Amino acid sequence: MSFLEYAPAPESTSVLHLRKEYGLFIDGEFTEGTGGTFQTISPSTEQSIATISAASEADVDRAVVAARRAYDRVWSKLSGADRGKYLFRIARLVQERARELAVAESLDNGKPIKESRDVDVPLVAAWFFYYAGWADKLDYAGLGANPRSLGVAGQVIPWNFPLLMLAWKVAPALAAGNTVVIKPAETTPLTALIFAEILQQAELPDGVVNIVTGAGATGAAIVRHPDVNKVAFTGSTAVGREIAKTIAGSDKRLTLELGGKAANIVFDDAPIDEAIEGIVNGIFFNQGHVCCAGSRLLVQENIHDEVVDRLKQRLQTLRIGDPLDKNTDVGAINSAEQLARIRELSDIGELEGAERWSPDCELPENGFWFKPTIFTNVSTSHRIAREEVFGPVLSVLSFRTPAEAIAKANNTPYGLSAGIWSDKGSRILAVADKLRAGVIWANTFNRFDPASPFGGYQESGYGREGGRHGLGAYLASAGSAASVVTAAPKAAKKGAQR
Amino acid sequence: MSRLTIPKTYKLSIGGKFPRSESGRTYEVTDSKGAFLANASLASRKDARDAVVAARAALGGWSGATAYNRGQVLYRIAELLEGRRAQFVDEIMQAEGVSQAKATAQVDEAIDLWVWYAGWADKYVQVVGGANPVSGPYFNLSVPEPTGVVALIAPQESSLLGFVSVVAPALVAGNTVVVIASERLPLSSISLAEVLATSDVPGGVVNVLTGSPSEMAPWLASHADVNALDLAGAEALDWIELEILAAETLKRVLRPSGGRVSVPASLDRITAFTEVKTVWHTKALL
Numbered sequence: 001m002s003f004l005e006y007a008p009a010p011e012s013t014s015v016l017h018l019r020k021e022y023g024l025f026i027d028g029e030f031t032e033g034t035g036g037t038f039q040t041i042s043p044s045t046e047q048s049i050a051t052i053s054a055a056s057e058a059d060v061d062r063a064v065v066a067a068r069r070a071y072d073r074v075w076s077k078l079s080g081a082d083r084g085k086y087l088f089r090i091a092r093l094v095q096e097r098a099r100e101l102a103v104a105e106s107l108d109n110g111k112p113i114k115e116s117r118d119v120d121v122p123l124v125a126a127w128f129f130y131y132a133g134w135a136d137k138l139d140y141a142g143l144g145a146n147p148r149s150l151g152v153a154g155q156v157i158p159w160n161f162p163l164l165m166l167a168w169k170v171a172p173a174l175a176a177g178n179t180v181v182i183k184p185a186e187t188t189p190l191t192a193l194i195f196a197e198i199l200q201q202a203e204l205p206d207g208v209v210n211i212v213t214g215a216g217a218t219g220a221a222i223v224r225h226p227d228v229n230k231v232a233f234t235g236s237t238a239v240g241r242e243i244a245k246t247i248a249g250s251d252k253r254l255t256l257e258l259g260g261k262a263a264n265i266v267f268d269d270a271p272i273d274e275a276i277e278g279i280v281n282g283i284f285f286n287q288g289h290v291c292c293a294g295s296r297l298l299v300q301e302n303i304h305d306e307v308v309d310r311l312k313q314r315l316q317t318l319r320i321g322d323p324l325d326k327n328t329d330v331g332a333i334n335s336a337e338q339l340a341r342i343r344e345l346s347d348i349g350e351l352e353g354a355e356r357w358s359p360d361c362e363l364p365e366n367g368f369w370f371k372p373t374i375f376t377n378v379s380t381s382h383r384i385a386r387e388e389v390f391g392p393v394l395s396v397l398s399f400r401t402p403a404e405a406i407a408k409a410n411n412t413p414y415g416l417s418a419g420i421w422s423d424k425g426s427r428i429l430a431v432a433d434k435l436r437a438g439v440i441w442a443n444t445f446n447r448f449d450p451a452s453p454f455g456g457y458q459e460s461g462y463g464r465e466g467g468r469h470g471l472g473a474y475l476a477s478a479g480s481a482a483s484v485v486t487a488a489p490k491a492a493k494k495g496a497q498r
Numbered sequence: 499m500s501r502l503t504i505p506k507t508y509k510l511s512i513g514g515k516f517p518r519s520e521s522g523r524t525y526e527v528t529d530s531k532g533a534f535l536a537n538a539s540l541a542s543r544k545d546a547r548d549a550v551v552a553a554r555a556a557l558g559g560w561s562g563a564t565a566y567n568r569g570q571v572l573y574r575i576a577e578l579l580e581g582r583r584a585q586f587v588d589e590i591m592q593a594e595g596v597s598q599a600k601a602t603a604q605v606d607e608a609i610d611l612w613v614w615y616a617g618w619a620d621k622y623v624q625v626v627g628g629a630n631p632v633s634g635p636y637f638n639l640s641v642p643e644p645t646g647v648v649a650l651i652a653p654q655e656s657s658l659l660g661f662v663s664v665v666a667p668a669l670v671a672g673n674t675v676v677v678i679a680s681e682r683l684p685l686s687s688i689s690l691a692e693v694l695a696t697s698d699v700p701g702g703v704v705n706v707l708t709g710s711p712s713e714m715a716p717w718l719a720s721h722a723d724v725n726a727l728d729l730a731g732a733e734a735l736d737w738i739e740l741e742i743l744a745a746e747t748l749k750r751v752l753r754p755s756g757g758r759v760s761v762p763a764s765l766d767r768i769t770a771f772t773e774v775k776t777v778w779h780t781k782a783l784l
Contacts, residue, residue: 088613133617427784430781451624
């Protein structure tokens with residue numbers, strides 16, 4: 001018997017107008033790929049949604065050629081104001097088709113409709129709206145007068161926030177004057193393909209954005225392509241490392257937004273009600289498929305038991321199930337592969353001696369599901385305290401002094417985000433000063449805004465997305481670009497051969 | 499037979515409503531050749547004071563809206579104006595006696611100006627504010643905030659563009675405004691107020707007065723509930739006297755810039771009507 005019985009409240013899928021098959025979006029139109037096809041499935045039912053083309057190396061080359069042509073002939077010659085107008089159009093079209101995009105996202109990704117509807121898609125529109133306004137204000141971006149675009153940007157994005165990550169990549173790239181070849185993740189290509197229709201409605205010039213679907217090989221082809229000037233990747237640290245090695249010695253610019261193992265630090269003077277909600281949001285938002293998830297809870301020892309008890313109570317009220325149900329809190333794990341990874345690491349957590357707990361709840365028979373899980377008695381050497389699970393699994397550790405909290409929080413090769421819960425402003429700021437992480441949330445968690453830079457320290461990657469800083473990833477200041485080109489002609493050649 | 503047209507009564511715009519002047523006065527607006535166009539309201543001191551009250555009342559909501567929201571509202575103005583281009587082109591051709599091409603250029607420039615300033619709403623804070631590296635264990639952050647109620651005298655030699663070129667930047671940060679329109683070319687500014695009323699701009703954010711700048715300006719310059727004064731279109735007035743009146747309550751003043759038709763787009767016009775707030779917070783107590 002669950003906490004409360006509700007009648008199902010499914011969001012209607014009648015708003016969708018999906019095709020049975022999708023090709024690649026190259027040079028303004030859908031074309032067939034030559035790398036075979038694959039199915040994109042709904043992770044909550046395992047049923048196929050559509051047949052998707054896989055882009056071969058030749059297809060990627062076609063896309064890059066289209067992007068280069070669009071850059072040379074159209075996009076780089078357009079005024080900033082006109083580039084901005086296209087981006088404003090895209091923002092408005094996203095707003096107009098928001099519900100359709102949200103339903104498609106939940107269907108394809110498995111995330112609850114309340115998240116896709118209230119978080120992902122509104123942020124997508126906001127991202128385009130924000131960067132639209134930058135397109136004719138690049139002189140104010142902090143890079144000196146007349147910063148230049150880089151050329152063709154190759155972008156590879158993950159499956160956890162499919163359309164939002166596309167917006168994070170495409171909006172600043174276009175605002176800065178670049179053209180784009182982007183690859184959505186193989187398990188979540190659907191909203192990117194609907195987005196392609198939006199680009200057609202916006203009458204964006206052909207070739208300015210090219211969307212190539214496929215798996216890792218397609219992404220690698222983009223990264224390697226000699227005519228790509230800029231690579232932007234969001235995904236795992238392992239793949240990010242490979243990309244950095246691949247482009248070493250070339251003149252390609254690179255930004256990486258990789259994994260994390262964020263500490264969420266709760267002091268004994270924290271507002272506990274808010275902290276409990278923040279901890280739950282921090283790790284169970286989007287099934288924990290969040291690079292900046294607060295996956296390590298550091299609780300001051302004297303409130304440890306109280307916090308854990310209240311967390312368990314709160315978890316028992318979470319509703320797990322149909323992503324399209326408006327009451328669902330936790331949806332489906334995105335893929336069988338990811339589910340296996342979460343299971344494996346959780347089993348290892350038990351074997352290493354941590355105490356595992358999950359609420360009583362029924363899981364649907366089909367699809368990929370994992371109960372929200374808390375591990376207590378976790379020590380810093382446990383793999384569940386060190387490795388990114390990327391699932392709804394929280395590791396609880398304790399500390400006695402602020403210095404110990406800081407040391408434990410920084411005891412990780414990652415450095416994407418961190419949370420601090422305390423009623424004492426000075427303590428928040430002092431701890432924030434010492435944390436080695438790119439985003440620090442105090443008495444809140446998982447907040448995102450196009451005006452706010454996001455990105456990591458250390459092995460969580462480099463470069464920032466969002467805000468004025470996010471433009472820097474797609475621009476070269478007039479002086480620095482020239483010096484790079486003249487200083488390293490040999491390196492550029494070497495890179496081109498790879 | 500051609501259809502008999504229905505001329506519009508042009509009124510004031512105060513607090514989201516369109517009242518006639520409380521004084522009952524009007525003045526004749528003519529085209530460039532002296533032919534009658536309309537009887538515009540000749541706003542009084544009382545109308546100006548009512549407009550200030552409306553602007554003050556609207557300040558909390560407008561300045562409290564998120565920057566993203568303000569940006570979208572300003573962009574929405576451009577969207578609606580785009581749909582009414584023909585109306586404004588006609589109005590400008592009649593009032594200014596210019597060619598269709600010139601009138602169209604003025605309308606298009608005004609629309610694009612709204613878009614340009616709309617984009618600034620959620621950006622100017624990051625560009626002009628920021629963290630200050632003070633010596634000591636302090637969090638120290640400077641952030642611009644809107645000044646408050648701004649009174650503006652619009653450039654006098656343009657129907658639409660001059661008006662937009664001073665009003666749009668004042669709105670970006672969250673100020674509310676009382677605008678004295680061009681005396682000779684007041685009609686498009688009232689038509690614009692009608693656009694604003696059907697857009698998402700809250701009532702009272704933009705209040706438009708038509709009539710005599712030399713009559714109204716001193717009352718606004720000396721009004722204690724006006725925080726700033728933009729003299730863009732005051733070149734032909736005794737603007738030094740206005741600046742002296744404004745000094746009594748230490749208003750922020752922008753002097754006439756020489757732009758009789760319009761003032762150039764610039765970030766400075768946004769920041770002119772902002773106050774920088776710096777917050778210190780200790781980081782010494784762990």
